[in-house]
Amino acid sequence: MQSAMHKSISTAVTAIEAIHVPGNRILIAVAGPPATGKSTFSDALVQALNERNYLASCVVPMDGYHLDNLQLDRLGLMHVKGAPETFDFNGLRCLLERLRVARTLEYYPIFYRERDLAISGAGAVLSDTEIIIVEGNYLMLDSAPWNDLAQFFDIEFFLETAEARIKQRLVDRWLAYGYDQAGAQARALSNDIPNMKLVLGNVRASTKAHFIQAD
Secondary structure, eight states, X not given: OOOHHHHHHHHHHHHHHHHOOTTOOEEEEEEOSTTSOHHHHHHHHHHHHHHHHOOOEEEEEGGGGBOOHHHHHHHTOGGGTTSGGGBOHHHHHHHHHHHHHOOSOEEEEEEEGGGTEEEEEEXXXXXXXXXXXXXXXXXXXXXXXXXXGGGGOSEEEEEEOOHHHHHHHHHHHHHHTTOOXXXXXXXXXXXXXXXXXXXXXXXXXXXXXXXXXXX
């Protein structure tokens, strides 16, 4: 029997194949609340596309555009790191615009969670890349300025997972970083879970959207 992930990837590949013209570049959004497996889904989707179609594809994580902690301290936003206002939206938008209009080598930052740090130029989109999967919490958020990103995507996937499972994963994430149970729950409740509710309650309507049931 196919796993839920395998079925989801197959569904996504079929949807992408239906719109992709060989030789043309397309941009894909993978959105959803934190801890829904966006990175895992995106990596598996790239692997499936490359194996099946021999296409050059890659993943660009939105997390690379986290504002640095120095800026968050300056803005008084350190306590809500991960909320929409703690990202360099303009930087992300400029990258998407370049990827949309040009077929040149483009560098982008990557966020390393274990170091709580984004490193500029750590990732690259090669000029021959035809399918670019951009993944992040707020890519389908129906509020300004995030709703302006819709113009850059050819197809969008929103990952859905039961709220109880998301909450447990958020707690487990902080446990893995050395917090005790009380501390992990406090971290999840103070910021992660409000962000989850924000994403779930403000999904941008789109004719390009596909809703995927994640594990």
